[in-house]
Amino acid sequence: MEKTKGITINWMARIYDPLTNLLGLGKNFMKLVSESIKFKENDRILDAGCGTGTLLIEIRKKIGKKCELIGIDPSEKLIKVARNKSKNLNIKFKEGLIENIKFKNNYFDTVLSTLVFHHLPTELKKKGLKEIKRVLKPKGRLLIVDVGKPENLYSRLVAFFLKWYECFDSNLRGELINLLKETGFKDVKIIKNKLRIMGMINFISAKK
Numbered sequence: 690m691e692k693t694k695g696i697t698i699n700w701m702a703r704i705y706d707p708l709t710n711l712l713g714l715g716k717n718f719m720k721l722v723s724e725s726i727k728f729k730e731n732d733r734i735l736d737a738g739c740g741t742g743t744l745l746i747e748i749r750k751k752i753g754k755k756c757e758l759i760g761i762d763p764s765e766k767l768i769k770v771a772r773n774k775s776k777n778l779n780i781k782f783k784e785g786l787i788e789n790i791k792f793k794n795n796y797f798d799t800v801l802s803t804l805v806f807h808h809l810p811t812e813l814k815k816k817g818l819k820e821i822k823r824v825l826k827p828k829g830r831l832l833i834v835d836v837g838k839p840e841n842l843y844s845r846l847v848a849f850f851l852k853w854y855e856c857f858d859s860n861l862r863g864e865l866i867n868l869l870k871e872t873g874f875k876d877v878k879i880i881k882n883k884l885r886i887m888g889m890i891n892f893i894s895a896k897k
């Protein structure tokens with residue numbers, strides 16, 4: 690596996706699912722994410738930074754077998770968990786990097802990325818967005834769910850500690866929106882601002 694400057698979390702493989710369920714960012718949250726996008730038959734869908742694969746598993750439950758579902762993540766142990774959880778669901782989980790997506794141009798109808806961009810330094814966020822744009826079909830859709838500007842007292846307090854980390858800082862300043870526009874994405878908008886989820890998780894949609 691190529692090296693990345695992104696924060697990988699191999700060490701969390703065993704505790705990732707119980708922890709995210711506890712924090713409200715697990716299975717039920719992924720159901721919410723999967724309901725935020727309409728899918729068509731035969732769509733090709735990429736989850737960039739898929740972790741333990743929960744989002745694609747929820748999407749598979751929701752849509753028919755005809756859609757092609759692919760998840761990439763550099764953490765080999767998380768990919769292993771994803772594969773074990775999704776036997777017989779026909780989802781491909783591979784080791785891979787958002788900054789070097791090993792698919793041809795214009796391949797995917799939809800790219801999803803949840804809670805990944807705050808694991809990337811700004812330089813990788815830019816490269817990742819460029820790569821996502823490259824692999825998306827014309828008018829293909831992108832949904833990023835990630836940390837954005839804090840909106841309440843609790844999240845401002847949390848943000849005060851997190852902003853010292855480069856990966857978090859640009860997210861907390863709301864920079865993802867600007868980076869998406871700079872990369873040439875259209876219709877960039879926040880479609881859900883889940884105040885109740887830590888006060889700073891945004892659902893940002895965009896089109897190629």
Ligand SMILES: C[S@@+](CC[C@H](N)C(=O)[O-])C[C@H]1O[C@@H](n2cnc3c(N)ncnc32)[C@H](O)[C@@H]1O
Pocket residue numbers: 693694695696697698699709737738739740741743761762763764767785786787788802803804805808813
């Ligand atoms: C907080 S987890 C989110 C995982 C999953 N998307 C979810 O929402 O449960 C962040 C993920 O980003 C992945 N990541 C870190 N650097 C990456 C990179 N360069 N390319 C793709 N994913 C990366 C980590 O391995 C980890 O799985």
